[in-house]
Amino acid sequence: MQSRNGRSPVGGGAAEDLPEHPAPRDPVPPDGGQGPAAGYDDPWYDALAAGWAEADGAGLAARAVPAPRRERERGVAEVYLEVRSSAAFQEVRRRYRRFVIPGALVFLTWYVGYVVAATSAPGLMARPVAGAVNVAMLAGLGQFLSTFLLTWAYTRHARLRRDRAALDLRWSTQELTRSSGGGQR
């Protein structure tokens, strides 16, 4: 497929050097008419403008692809299948999964372990540590701490490793669906 060949390396490249990109809030002149659904106070809006103006080619390559002249529904379905198999999307998905799957395993194991320990090993949990504070208290506060830490880590990971690439894909995909059949909604 022409469009896949055209987009994959570029999109993948954009994903690779993502951490070096400036913060998405840079004051770049907005590229009029490119924000379809989003409002102007939308945090994505600035990011969109920056992405287009940086001319790393992701969006432009997508735009340059000739519109498939097919029946509308079919065209849109093709676009999504194609985007899913693109290297850029696979990279975004891989990064998402690489974080959330181990992360979820960690917090679920830690939580289930905590609950099971509380019900089956009350002796261990009741062991005093300092003053009135015992193991159970520390474990409970540890759950609070780990929740706060994982929340921070997730948002940081998403912001630095996923947002930019996902945004590029969003606009190029929307561009493709629009040209292939009048767009979505």
Next chain:
Amino acid sequence: MNGHHQALALALFSAFVAVTLAITTWVSRKRHGSAEEFYAGGRLFSPMENGFALSGDYLSAASFLGVTGLIALFGYDGLLYVVGFLVAWLVVLFFVAELVRNCGRFTLADVVAARMRERPVRIAAGTSSVTVSVLYLVAQMVGAGSLVALLLGGTGEAARSWTVIGVGALMVVYVSFGGMRATTWIQIVKSVLMLGGTVVLTVLVLVRFHGNVDDLLRTATDRSGHGKAFLAPGLKYGGGWTARADFVSLGLALVLGTAGLPHILSRFFTVPTARAARRSVVWSVGLIGGFYLMTIVLGFGAAALVGPEALKKSDASGNTAVPLLALDLGGGADTTGGTVLFAVVAAVAFATILAVVAGITLASSASVAHDLYAALRRPGGRQRGEVGVARVAAVGIGVVAIALGLLARDLNVAFLVGLAFAVAASANLPVLMYTLFWRGFTTRGAVWAVYGGLVPAVLLVVLSPVVSGSPDSLFPGVDLQYFPLRNPGIVSIPLGFLAGWLGTVTSAEPPDEAKHAETEVRSLTGAGAV
């Protein structure tokens, strides 16, 4: 309780009602009646606003009254609730918030229906969402009832019933006239009030113990009558294997249920993008975590300062611990300080109940109108009609919740919320996870996943000691008890996942590869998101 308490608390509460009604009027002034406006408030809230609203929606009477009561009466076992309520937000943050925002419009069913045949999955997901909402509503109504009983002292029953009815009527007004925009602002106001009130009480407790947490814990332990066991797990959920299994069941339900609560899911559609949805979850994790840490102090504070006998005398399941603690912190029942603080806390608790009730009613009326009605009506209806249906549905749900609330008034509020979480985790979470992450998932699998979780969860509750067969059941006279656990999660959550898998592997229709690609791409990139 004397007349001063009542008058002051009623005045403060009336002020809250007046403010929220003013918000509702002001907001509905410029409403244009679209579904976008009614269900999602125009999708233009900021992450901070939505974060406050999320925590407002989530921190219900169960947290403010129920959990503190459980900590005050059972010590550490109450704290286990708090941990589950908080850790649940990681599931929401990792798997739900962004993805659902990207590929849904108003409800859970939208996400599923995008991949499947629309009609059956809308009916299934709509039914389960309404069921969860009604259970959750009942818990709030019970909270309102016990609060009033405390406030009005022995004058009891009639006043209690009228309060439940009044709360129900107010929530219908908010939702029908204000839609999501008014509901969100009410949540924000309530959230600020409740967090403010909690901070004040926490500071007062800590001041009373000169900032010495160890001293607070020791006093609570001594006064509880349980000795060292008060600070270790096992007082409520120790003993036989059923009690322990019950607790593990509750723990699973709490952690997995939040991500399936309809009124939490619908909040993610009030912000413009997935990134904003993520940031609103971060706000709410911070606010909710901070609130629960303070709740622990308040619970032990109530045990130390008020004492279990007084708590139990006022409300057998501990729902009135915080107001009683406030009375004590202010200087006691006959002082101005005590009266004022008590009235403030009672008013905040009322506001909490009212706001949460409005949020849930909105979400469930959306399920009725957008999912059930839309799937069952004849083709050719207009969108205008759908919002009208949602307004009528709000009234109907209000009536059901009032009736059940009057029936269930002697149960602990936090416990009732645990049931709602179990049903949400069994019926809503499996279908959502499969839809977002399983390539081969089919329509039959989706329908089976919903009913395969919903039916066992509800059935097991009906057959559990909650409903019959023990002295504190809803119907103590009847004996239908065949299931030993009070919370069905440990059985019904795996059943939901199992049914979804079974339905998928037995279905004749192959999974729609293109639709799955669409869901996957849209959920991770936001392409085509509304």
